[in-house]
Amino acid sequence: MKILLIALSLFTTTAFSQTVYLKGAPENLESNKLIILKHEPVKITVDPKNSKEDKYIFHRQNNHNKVIKESNKKLTVEAMKYPYQYALATQSTYKSLAKAGYKYALISEVYKNNYLKKHPDEDVLIVFEYFIYDLNADLAYKVFELDEMKVYDSKLLIKKLRKAIDK
Secondary structure (H helix, E strand, O other), rough: OOHHHHHHHHHHHHHHHHEEEEEOOOHHHHHHHEEEEOOOOOOOOOOEEEEEHHHHHHHHHHHHHHHHHHHHHHHHHHHHOOOEEEEEEOOOOOHHHHHHHHEEEEEEEHHHHHHHOOOOOOOOEEEEEEEEEEOOEEEEEEEEEEEOOOOOOOHHHHHHHHHHOOO
């Protein structure tokens, strides 16, 4: 059944060039290299003097830029707990590593930083899905979720990644 699902997803991927989403981690991670993404700073896009909403967005973007320095530093240490070959990269640079033999990337919409460009709905906690993306086959394996309050917690990120691959 699993072979049929993979064959069907490969056909779908090549026939329609759309990402196929699966649950759980790929089985061959131990023999392939994984790219783990770091956060990138964002350009401050608003003037806090313009409006109350702009002030809020300014503080979100500014806070992001401050906390990612420490988060990325901790990720460098925590990633050493990942048991297989890996590299750290950013959203804007990771695709070039595919040419260097990296097959997978741990990706999420959080690294695109679009959530920092607008005011979120009131009383809504944004939850980000994390995927191990196959750079060669356009397959994305959903491995875990983190809410916006925990996306900078590098220790939790690696812990969740390890738990997903140990299943």
